[in-house]
Amino acid sequence: MVEIRFHGRGGQGTVVASKILADAIAKEDKWVQAYPEFGVERRGSPVVAFIRINDKPIYDKSRIYAPDHVVVVDPTLVEAIDITEGLKPGGMIIINSDRRPEDLPFHGKFEVRTINATAIAVKHKLGSLAAPIVNTAIAGAVIKILGLAKPESLATAIRDGIAIKPDDNIKAAREAYEMA
Amino acid sequence: MKKVIMGNHALSYGAMLARSQVISAYPITPQTQVVELLSEMCADGSLDARFIKVESEHSAMASCIGASVAGARAFTATSAQGLALMHEMLHWAAGGRHPIVMGNINRAMAPGWSIWTDQNDSLSQRDTGWMQFYCSSNQEVVDTVIQGFKVAERLMIPAMVVLDAFALSHTYEVVDVPDQKLVDEFLPPFKPEIRLTPADPRAFGGLTGSDHYMELRYLLQREMEKAPALIEETGREYEKLFGRYLGLVDPYRCDDAELVFVTSGTAGFTARVAVDELRASGVRAGNLRVKVFRPFPFDRVREVLAKVKRAAVVDRNCSYGAGGIFYQEVKSALYGRPGMPPLFGYIAGLGGRDIMVDSFKEIAADAMSKDRAEQEIVWIGVKK
Numbered sequence: 114m115v116e117i118r119f120h121g122r123g124g125q126g127t128v129v130a131s132k133i134l135a136d137a138i139a140k141e142d143k144w145v146q147a148y149p150e151f152g153v154e155r156r157g158s159p160v161v162a163f164i165r166i167n168d169k170p171i172y173d174k175s176r177i178y179a180p181d182h183v184v185v186v187d188p189t190l191v192e193a194i195d196i197t198e199g200l201k202p203g204g205m206i207i208i209n210s211d212r213r214p215e216d217l218p219f220h221g222k223f224e225v226r227t228i229n230a231t232a233i234a235v236k237h238k239l240g241s242l243a244a245p246i247v248n249t250a251i252a253g254a255v256i257k258i259l260g261l262a263k264p265e266s267l268a269t270a271i272r273d274g275i276a277i278k279p280d281d282n283i284k285a286a287r288e289a290y291e292m293a
Numbered sequence: 294m295k296k297v298i299m300g301n302h303a304l305s306y307g308a309m310l311a312r313s314q315v316i317s318a319y320p321i322t323p324q325t326q327v328v329e330l331l332s333e334m335c336a337d338g339s340l341d342a343r344f345i346k347v348e349s350e351h352s353a354m355a356s357c358i359g360a361s362v363a364g365a366r367a368f369t370a371t372s373a374q375g376l377a378l379m380h381e382m383l384h385w386a387a388g389g390r391h392p393i394v395m396g397n398i399n400r401a402m403a404p405g406w407s408i409w410t411d412q413n414d415s416l417s418q419r420d421t422g423w424m425q426f427y428c429s430s431n432q433e434v435v436d437t438v439i440q441g442f443k444v445a446e447r448l449m450i451p452a453m454v455v456l457d458a459f460a461l462s463h464t465y466e467v468v469d470v471p472d473q474k475l476v477d478e479f480l481p482p483f484k485p486e487i488r489l490t491p492a493d494p495r496a497f498g499g500l501t502g503s504d505h506y507m508e509l510r511y512l513l514q515r516e517m518e519k520a521p522a523l524i525e526e527t528g529r530e531y532e533k534l535f536g537r538y539l540g541l542v543d544p545y546r547c548d549d550a551e552l553v554f555v556t557s558g559t560a561g562f563t564a565r566v567a568v569d570e571l572r573a574s575g576v577r578a579g580n581l582r583v584k585v586f587r588p589f590p591f592d593r594v595r596e597v598l599a600k601v602k603r604a605a606v607v608d609r610n611c612s613y614g615a616g617g618i619f620y621q622e623v624k625s626a627l628y629g630r631p632g633m634p635p636l637f638g639y640i641a642g643l644g645g646r647d648i649m650v651d652s653f654k655e656i657a658a659d660a661m662s663k664d665r666a667e668q669e670i671v672w673i674g675v676k677k
Contacts, residue, residue: 132465136297139467145297148464173566174429174460174559175649 121186126248131162136270228254253289300461301326304396307438313368315360317345350375354382361391364488370396387422392445409645410458412610541590543582550579567653641673
């Protein structure tokens with residue numbers, strides 16, 4: 114079982130990212146469960162989503178308290194909350210950032226990978242310049258770094274699940290996949 | 294076809310595959326996506342149903358009753374305060390013998406205002422005459438809606454398909470969405486013996502004096518008593534076509550158990566994980582997941598619990614002044630029978646507080662340390 118926690122802000126598509134990823138992973142014949150933190154978060158406020166991945170049916174329906182990996186969709190959250198809370202030793206942090214892993218505070222304690230998903234989203238005109246939608250780029254990086262699914266599976270999941278600019282979203286995911 | 298869908302959409306797919314003919318509903322968090330998707334299906338023609346927009350849940354149920362009287366297969370969905378507002382119409386639906394199927398997302402009753410899960414909303418409707426099915430996965434949700442219609446229409450008793458807010462309603466899981474052709478084979482069109490039609494005018498629900506009312510209620514109870522066997526029979530028919538069995542209860546590793554959790558809803562699946570971990574640490578635990586609350590599966594519960602050393606009923610609800618509601622039912626199932634195990638009652642997870650594997654370990658530690666229950670309720674995870 115692999116358990117991943119996502120941190121983002123309301124409006125960035127964090128929950129959609131987890132859903133798209135779940136869809137892509139299910140295409141690899143895995144059992145998967147994805148859900149948002151059960152709240153009423155508003156645009157801009159911190160949001161959390163979870164994914165469980167297993168090669169057998171998943172019975173645990175509780176929240177994830179000790180994730181194997183953490184994905185940070187919004188880099189400003191690092192100053193706002195403790196994104197490493199409960200993260201298992203040796204766990205991976207994948208973060209949307211224009212900085213190098215070694216320049217981030219939790220480098221050394223955990224394995225850190227960065228992907229500049231914001232730049233990719235802006236390049237493909239996803240969302241607005243002020244509020245780019247980075248979820249598909251993040252998803253592309255996550256499947257590569259954690260070896261969760263083929264990029265083709267993710268592309269299909271994006272086409273099925275995202276109504277706005279599916280082609281640009283697929284390109285963004287692919288670009289992040291190649292860069293990660 | 295395997296799809297990754299949320300629990301709410303599992304209800305929508307169930308209603309679609311059952312070829313519901315009338316959908317009438319009022320949106321409420323956390324149920325909204327159920328009707329959103331159904332309205333889209335009605336709009337794009339993938340579901341040939343009349344979608345009736347209403348101004349309240351009371352009207353939603355009233356229009357489902359009207360549709361059912363006219364011989365249409367009717368579906369609705371609601372949650373918490375919405376279900377409470379329907380209360381009068383729930384009696385009307387069951388008393389009038391209208392086999393409506395309704396999804397209810399378990400959400401805690403206000404106040405304090407909550408959108409998170411517990412079972413007090415649906416369990417408060419215990420005595421309305423509806424069957425109540427509690428689901429633990431999105432797969433069970435879609436399968437239960439389809440089977441629910443079949444059982445409901447055979448008995449002419451409405452059925453409620455219940456799932457936890459967020460823990461299931463908003464959780465995406467892999468669901469094998471049944472094939473429409475096979476569902477059509479399993480579930481024939483709804484053809485009630487008597488229906489309202491201009492060609493054959495009748496009155497429904499008229500004044501019923503004391504010389505007849507009691508017989509109507511006797512018949513409702515008598516038909517309800519047929520439900521357990523019918524639910525199992527229907528489950529076997531479904532299993533032949535789809536390979537999945539629902540039934541009344543789901544015992545897991547109970548046969549040699551020194552402690553069995555009695556559970557329902559999503560906690561009923563989390564309990565399985567706890568059972569495996571407890572067994573790995575030397576405690577012979579088991580889990581009896583109760584899938585149907587009305588009719589209560591007294592026989593099946595007794596059969597399983599007769600073989601175990603002790604049982605811990607875990608309730609995500611409370612009947613204030615009594616205790617856990619499943620606990621009361623299980624107690625009455627065991628009362629007066631020789632050789633039944635001591636029973637312990639726990640309340641956990643109200644208003645969406647998480648029920649975790651560790652919660653079950655805490656319950657196990659408590660139950661294993663006592664010979665008999667020392668109080669009606671042991672609270673788990675409450676801040677004192």
